[in-house]
Amino acid sequence: MPPPPPPQPPPPIEADSTMATTEKILQVADQHCSLVSMIADREHAPFALESQQKYLRDLESKLAELKKEIAILRRITSKERKEHQDLRDSIARRYAHKIAGLSEKFVSKIEREEREFLEALSNQRAAEDTERYLEEAIAETKLQLESLTVYTNEYNELKEQSTRLYKEVFDGPSPEFPEEDDWEIAVQNAEAFYADSQSRFELDASALHKLSIAAKKATKAVTYCEAAVSGSGWDIFGGGVVADLMEKDNMTKAKASLAQVRILLAQAIDLQSEIGPFEEVIIGGNQTSGGAVFDGPSNSEGTSSPKLVDTVAQVLVLEKQIQKEFRLQKARAFEAKRTAEEAKHQLSDARSELEVVRKEVFESVTGGPCALPAPPPYEGLESPIRPPVLSTYAALVEGLEAAGL
Template sequence: MLFPPSYGESVLIPRFRTRPYETPSPTTYINTDVCTFTEIAMADIRTRILEAADAHISLISQMSDLEHAPFTLEQQSKYLADLKKTLTSLKTELEKLRKITSKERKGHQDLRDSFARRYAHKLTGRSEKFVSKIEKEEREYLDALHNERAAEEKERYLEDTIAETENRVAELTTQTNQYVNLKEQSEQLYKKVFDGPTPEFPEEDQMEVAVQHAKDFFAEAQSRCNSDQEAEKLMFKAEKSVARAVKFCDEALSASSWDVWGGGTVADMIERDNLSKAKSTVSQAQMLLGQAIDLQDAIGPFDTVKVAGGHTTEIFLDNPVSDYEFHKKVKETYVQMRLLHQKVQLELQAQRGRALDSKNNMEDAKAQLAAARGELEKVRREVFERVTGISCSTGTPPAYDAMDSPPALDPDEILVA
C-alpha cells in the first residue's frame, strides 16, 4: 500500500534520523505525566489549605477558649454529686439532733418549773442536789441546741454551695456543647481539606492509616465486649433457671422418698409435678446456655440432664417395687442437675472474668483511638502552619483550679458530737 508523502515523512523518516534528532522514549513521557499529576495534587491541597486558613484559625481559637470545659464539667458534676450526698446525710442527722434538742428542752423545762420537787428537796435539805440536777439538765439542753444550730449552719452552707455549683455546671454544660460543636466543624474542615492522598505530607497519610487501624481495633474490641457482656447476662439467667430446676428435683426426690414408704397417689402427683417443672425449667436453661455459647465459644460444654419421667397410668398402678425403681431415677436426675448447676456456676464466674477483660480491652482501644485522633489533628495543624506560615497555637487557657469552688464538707463533719 502506498502512503501519502506527508504520512511517510512524519512516520517513516524519523526511523532513519541520527541520534540527536530521535524522539523521546516512552518512559520519559510517563515520568513527566506522573510528576505533573503529583505537582497538581500538591498544588491542589495547598490551595485548599490556604482557602480554609481563616476558618481554621477561627475554629482553633474558639476551641482553645473552651478546651477546659469538658474536663471541668466532669469534675464539677462529681463535686455536685458529693455535695448533694453530703447534704442528704446532714439532713438525716439534723432530724435526729432536733429530736434530741426537743427532748432535752422538755426535760429541762419540766425540772426547772417543778415547784413541788423544788419544795420537797428544800424540806429534806437536798436543795443543792436539786440545783445541780437542774444545771446538768440545762447543760445537756444547751449542748443539744448548739449541735442543732451548728448543723443548721452547715445545711445553709451546703445549700448555697450546691446552688452555686449547679449554676457552674449549667454554664459548663453550655460551653461543653459549644466545644463539641466546634470539634465537629473542625473535623469536617479537615476531612474536606485532606480528603484523599497527600503525597507532599506523608506524615498526614500515615496518621490517617493509624487512625483507621485504631478504629478497626476499637470496633472489634467493642463488639467482643458487647458479646461477652450479653453472654454473661444469658449465663446469669441460665444459672437462676438451673437453680430452680435443682429445687424442683429436690422436692420431687422428697415426694419420691415419701412415695416409697406409702405416700400413695398424693406423693406420686407431687413427684411428677415437680419433675415436669424441672424439665421445663432446665430446657429453658439449656436454650440460654446455647445462646451464650454462640456468643462466646469458650463457654461450656454442658452435659444434658435427662429428667426422670413415666406414664400417667403408673400413678394408678404403682407398687413398692415400681416406686423404688422410679425413686432411683429421680435421685439420679437430682444428682445430674446438681452437677449441671455447679458447672454453670463455674462457667458464669469464668465468663464474668472474660467480660471484665473485654471491657478493659475496649477501654484501652478507645484510649488508643483517641490518642491516634489527637495525633492526626496535631499533624494537620502543623501542616496548616507550614503552608500558611500562621501559627495555630493560641495559647492554652489556665487550668481549672478546684479551689475556685468552695470545698465540700468532710463526711466526718456531719456527725455532730
C-alpha cells in the first residue's frame, strides 16, 4: 500500500509577539500530529537507502571487473576453438597416419587441444553465470532503491515542514513551559541514539544476509567437489575424455561458487569488521580467483589425486567457518535489532512526553498525545536475492553442439 502523501505546509502563524506559545500550539495542533505520524512511518528509509546504495556500488564495481575478465576469457575460447577446429579438419590425415601407424605423440596433441578448448569454454560459461547473477542482483537492488528514495524524499520534506512548524511555535526558549525546553533536548538526544542504532542494525542485517547466501554457495561448492571426487573413479572404467570433462565441469562450477562466496564474504566484512577472517581455498595449485581450472583430478589408478582431496578438505573447512560466522553474526544482528527497537521506543516515548508537555495547557482540546504508527518491518533477513542456476554439463554439451563441434 503506497504511503499517504505528505501534508501541505501549515498556514503561517501571525508574527505577533504578544501571541503566547499556548495560542500558537492550539493553532497548529492538527498539522503537528499529522507530521509526527508520517515522519515516524518513514524514519527507517534514509538508513536503509544508504546501506543499499553502498551495496549497489559494490555490485557494480564487481560486475565491471568481471566483464573485463569475461572479455579475456572469450578471446582465449576463440583462440582455443580455432586450434581445435584446425585439428578437427585434419581427421583424414589422422586416419591416414593410423593406417600407417599413428604415433602416441600425435594422439596426445589432439586430446590436449580438445581438452584445452573445453576448459576455456567451461571457464567462460562459469564467468558468464556469475555475470548474470550480479546483473540480477543489481536490477533488484535498483528497484529497492527507487522505493527507498521515494520514502527518503518524503521523510526529508516532512522533517523540513516539522522544523518550520516548531520554529514558528517554539522559536527560542518558552519561558511559560521550561519543561518543554528540557524535553526538546531529550528528543534530540533520542533521535541521535536511534539514528546510530538503526544504522548499525541495517549494516548487521545486510552482513547477515550476505553470509546466508555465502553459506549456501559454499555448500554448493562442496557438492560439486564431492561430485568430482566420485567421478574421478570413472577413469578406471574407461571414461576417457567424457569422464574427464565431467570432473572438470564440476570443478569449474565449484570455482564459480567459491568466487561468489569470496565476493559476498568481502562485502560482509566491509559491513561488520568482526566477521572473519576466512581461509583462502586453493584449487589444483591455483587460488579460486585464478583463471586456470583444476588439473589432474585423478591418477592412472582411478583414485582421487592428493590435490583434489586437499581441495575438498579446504572447501569443507571454509563451509564450517562461514556457518560459524553466520551464527555469530546472527546474534549480532538480533542484538542490533533489539537496540534499534529500544532506541525507537525511547524516541517514541520522548516525543510522546514532549507532546504531552506541549499540550498540557490545552489537554481538554487535544485529548492526549499524538498516535504513532507501528515500526515498519525489515525484510532484509527473510528475502535474499536468489542467484541463477549455474550452467550444467548438459548446457555445456548444448553449447558445443550449437558451435558445430
